Amino acid sequence: MTEIERLSYDVIVIGAGGAGLRAAIEAREQGKKTAIISKSLFGKAHTVMAEGGCAASMGNVNDKDNWMVHFGDTMRGGKFLNNWRMAELHAKEAPDRVWELETYGALFDRTPDGKISQRNFGGHTYPRLAHVGDRTGLELIRTLQQKIVSLQQEDLAETGDLDARIKVFAECTVTDLTKDGDRISGALAYWRESGRHLVFEAPAVILATGGIGKSFKVTSNSWEYTGDGHALALRAGASLINMEFIQFHPTGMVWPPSVKGILVTESVRGDGGVLTNSEGKRFMFDYIPDVFKGQYATTEEEADRWYTDADNNKRPPELLPRDEVARAINSEVKAGRGTPHGGVYLDVSSRLKPEVIIKKLPSMHHQFKELADVDITKEPMEVGPTCHYVMGGVEVDPDTGAASVAGLFAAGECSGGMHGSNRLGGNSLSDLLVFGRRSGAGAAAYIDSLGDQRPSISDDDVQIAARRSVAAFGDGGQEGSENPYTLHQELQQTMNDLVGIIRKQEEIQEALDRLEGLKARGEQVVVEGHRQFNPGWHLALDLRNMLLVSECVAKAAILRTESRGGHTRDDYPTMDAEWRHVLLVCTLADDGTVDVERKEQIPVREDLLDLFESDELGKYFTSAELSGRN
Amino acid sequence: MGNQEHFRVWRGDDEGGDFADYDVEVNEGEVVLDIIHRIQATQAPDLAVRWNCKAGKCGSCSAEINGRPRLLCMTRMSTLPPGEPIVVTPMRTFPVIRDLVTDVSFNYDKAREVRAFVPPEGVEPGDYRMQQVDVERSQEFRKCIECFLCQDTCHVLRDHEENKPAFAGPRFLMRVAELDMHPLDAAEEQGVNRKEAAQDEHGLGFCNITKCCTEVCPEHIKITDNALIPLKERVVDLKFDPMIRRKKRASRS
Numbered sequence A: 001m002t003e004i005e006r007l008s009y010d011v012i013v014i015g016a017g018g019a020g021l022r023a024a025i026e027a028r029e030q031g032k033k034t035a036i037i038s039k040s041l042f043g044k045a046h047t048v049m050a051e052g053g054c055a056a057s058m059g060n061v062n063d064k065d066n067w068m069v070h071f072g073d074t075m076r077g078g079k080f081l082n083n084w085r086m087a088e089l090h091a092k093e094a095p096d097r098v099w100e101l102e103t104y105g106a107l108f109d110r111t112p113d114g115k116i117s118q119r120n121f122g123g124h125t126y127p128r129l130a131h132v133g134d135r136t137g138l139e140l141i142r143t144l145q146q147k148i149v150s151l152q153q154e155d156l157a158e159t160g161d162l163d164a165r166i167k168v169f170a171e172c173t174v175t176d177l178t179k180d181g182d183r184i185s186g187a188l189a190y191w192r193e194s195g196r197h198l199v200f201e202a203p204a205v206i207l208a209t210g211g212i213g214k215s216f217k218v219t220s221n222s223w224e225y226t227g228d229g230h231a232l233a234l235r236a237g238a239s240l241i242n243m244e245f246i247q248f249h250p251t252g253m254v255w256p257p258s259v260k261g262i263l264v265t266e267s268v269r270g271d272g273g274v275l276t277n278s279e280g281k282r283f284m285f286d287y288i289p290d291v292f293k294g295q296y297a298t299t300e301e302e303a304d305r306w307y308t309d310a311d312n313n314k315r316p317p318e319l320l321p322r323d324e325v326a327r328a329i330n331s332e333v334k335a336g337r338g339t340p341h342g343g344v345y346l347d348v349s350s351r352l353k354p355e356v357i358i359k360k361l362p363s364m365h366h367q368f369k370e371l372a373d374v375d376i377t378k379e380p381m382e383v384g385p386t387c388h389y390v391m392g393g394v395e396v397d398p399d400t401g402a403a404s405v406a407g408l409f410a411a412g413e414c415s416g417g418m419h420g421s422n423r424l425g426g427n428s429l430s431d432l433l434v435f436g437r438r439s440g441a442g443a444a445a446y447i448d449s450l451g452d453q454r455p456s457i458s459d460d461d462v463q464i465a466a467r468r469s470v471a472a473f474g475d476g477g478q479e480g481s482e483n484p485y486t487l488h489q490e491l492q493q494t495m496n497d498l499v500g501i502i503r504k505q506e507e508i509q510e511a512l513d514r515l516e517g518l519k520a521r522g523e524q525v526v527v528e529g530h531r532q533f534n535p536g537w538h539l540a541l542d543l544r545n546m547l548l549v550s551e552c553v554a555k556a557a558i559l560r561t562e563s564r565g566g567h568t569r570d571d572y573p574t575m576d577a578e579w580r581h582v583l584l585v586c587t588l589a590d591d592g593t594v595d596v597e598r599k600e601q602i603p604v605r606e607d608l609l610d611l612f613e614s615d616e617l618g619k620y621f622t623s624a625e626l627s628g629r630n
Numbered sequence B: 001m002g003n004q005e006h007f008r009v010w011r012g013d014d015e016g017g018d019f020a021d022y023d024v025e026v027n028e029g030e031v032v033l034d035i036i037h038r039i040q041a042t043q044a045p046d047l048a049v050r051w052n053c054k055a056g057k058c059g060s061c062s063a064e065i066n067g068r069p070r071l072l073c074m075t076r077m078s079t080l081p082p083g084e085p086i087v088v089t090p091m092r093t094f095p096v097i098r099d100l101v102t103d104v105s106f107n108y109d110k111a112r113e114v115r116a117f118v119p120p121e122g123v124e125p126g127d128y129r130m131q132q133v134d135v136e137r138s139q140e141f142r143k144c145i146e147c148f149l150c151q152d153t154c155h156v157l158r159d160h161e162e163n164k165p166a167f168a169g170p171r172f173l174m175r176v177a178e179l180d181m182h183p184l185d186a187a188e189e190q191g192v193n194r195k196e197a198a199q200d201e202h203g204l205g206f207c208n209i210t211k212c213c214t215e216v217c218p219e220h221i222k223i224t225d226n227a228l229i230p231l232k233e234r235v236v237d238l239k240f241d242p243m244i245r246r247k248k249r250a251s252r253s
Ligand SMILES: Cc1cc2nc3c(=O)[nH]c(=O)nc-3n(C[C@H](O)[C@H](O)[C@H](O)COP(=O)(O)OP(=O)(O)OC[C@H]3O[C@@H](n4cnc5c(N)ncnc54)[C@H](O)[C@@H]3O)c2cc1C
Pocket: A014, A015, A016, A017, A018, A019, A020, A037, A038, A039, A040, A044, A045, A046, A047, A048, A049, A050, A051, A052, A053, A054, A055, A136, A137, A172, A173, A174, A175, A208, A209, A210, A211, A220, A221, A224, A228, A229, A263, A388, A389, A411, A412, A413, A414, A425, A426, A427, A428, A429, A430, A432
């Protein structure tokens, strides 16, 4: 039996993005000894890539904004499938969470009167996104990172040890959660650098591992997005909801091939950029769906006036929620009106002065120049949809982030419910802060409730998990010799082609059959080399999670026979009010396959429903649900 | 369908290593990181490299290409001389872990030595007011993606292990400058003088403004001109002119 290092904490946070860091800050401030574990280096999590901004109804640019408007926009964006309590907490608390960042040292762009500036974004009624140029995520993560350093400096002054109460374990990957009876007892991880295992004993685990986009071929997501938190939760006995809803961002780069999928921020449209097809037509006017009729401009003149006079004009349809824009682009390309590289044009060069473009969109300017030889101040960009965000995730209690397993919490992109069937741009960064903090507090309260009844981890569990994670080195009795890179490519192609932006029954079924095959082959993966920083091995471990999570996506997608938000069925093209109040819940069966069950949503609280016109509610709710309202 | 290029990639660990040669396909528009990934997928599955965003935003993929410190994901193949072997090595200033991956913990240690932002007393969250012109100077430095290429390049650190304890390097001297220029940082009220700290604790004196750090910064931050030189000028003020020091104190209150 090999000796495995054991560490003991109150709370371990898996993930060092916005959600994880905010959760850790809260847990530490509530006096809990906290570990932050991250697959990559500190400060490199996905959050760093967020560009456009962080939504919060501070009302700095338009004082008509408030939490009720933000709540309404969020529900509309998610087609009313959202967990309304999460959407409510989010809208109410986002401003405080953004202001708090200033006390940590953040420097957002300013309004002329010195407040935090806010920009327009798709689906948001008023300018609402706090931002720093187009590098808001970098500001957010760096600020949280620096806040953690500041807490560590306090601890140093008090205890002589920087790491006394909050410690970061970077390039350390969690492979398994452990349980003591029904309760979470900790996690098993390995150092990427050495391949050595270590065990974290902790009564509370917060999952903040982000998304699953690496299962798709064209994606804006990095290698880290392998759905680890989703899979860890499933294997620990927790449930996932809304897994059929995947957001395809309308504007990813399409050329050159090696950068296909890399994001082009929505701010380009928020700041005035327009979408045109190969015939030079601003096609979005043809794609305003019924539910949004009357809320968007119908002529180019009105749309253009909106940028300078938003109170008296309707917004341009380029700023419809992402699912609508992505589908529209898809249709234009399918109809033969695409660009040479299979996208559409996104143009700011004819709309804004070069200086303004460089000031407002510096990293887009840089990105296109360096990667595509395109100067966006002079010519249009070519863009097309790219897999961007998963609305689905761990089913949690809205107030505390608690999952259905005692001691397990989740926040950020790996949790589900908040965004319903489609997330609005900018609502993720604010989600991270609001629910990161809440899950940190939830974990602290849970620990307090335990008294001295803390769970422990058995040596056997550790040894079994440790053996499983090194099985791919060939001592696991494999017969074949599958290459993890090949399997990964096949998985990405399958999900992209068969469970992508437009879906149908036969194709999803085919995907499920292929996933079955890939799962079996996954057992036969053999990796070369040794355990020190070995990417082949890392991928082999991640593959197990990607396959499980892809199965959830496909199984939920085949059951939902309607089109809504990030789930579009060619064979069921309309939204069906009978599906609005139903969640599809994934759990793991004993035989290692995914079970999906229907679950009724809790009806929306009356006072929140009162925030909408009954005409609008009628578009989403069944008449039975609305009966008794006037 | 692309053409073949010859790659020489350093492979090894802290005990030593050597170059490995790979002939690889290169297609239009690709960057060096694409080629490293192709080598991984087809010839050397255990080739170690760090990366995350593949869009120049996270600063993970730093290495040296033909001896020049660069981001692998932002170096287009078309910018390298065709037909010549492409040599990829890990950053030289930091200890190798494996292949192209180095131990950059030095930087995280230095980050923790810089005294954090001190919030102004009596200003409630939501009441922070700052003008755009006043935040812009620090904002330039906050564009830093912590790729540590400037640290890798700076001759004070490169091949000078002995200077590491005393010198924070351009990245973290810039962090001191950033906080010093933050319109609401209240360190001084707490008796912390950031300029003095730059000199006395973080080794500003080692820097002889060669600007090599600025040249390699992928974010095009003017590290030397906008952060280091102003910091040096203020240190000079402080050290040699007690009057200026008093005047500044007075004007702040
Ligand atoms: C290009 C791009 C632009 C975006 N722009 C915006 C925007 O403008 N506004 C907005 O609101 N949203 C935006 N988003 C979405 C938003 O950035 C993400 O949804 C959000 O950052 C996710 O944060 P997180 O804290 O949940 O996870 P992440 O920041 O992704 O962090 C996940 C963490 O978990 C760790 N991890 C994962 N698995 C393991 C494991 N097994 N063991 C240990 N650690 C693990 C990772 O290392 C990482 O530290 C954008 C996304 C992308 C890709």
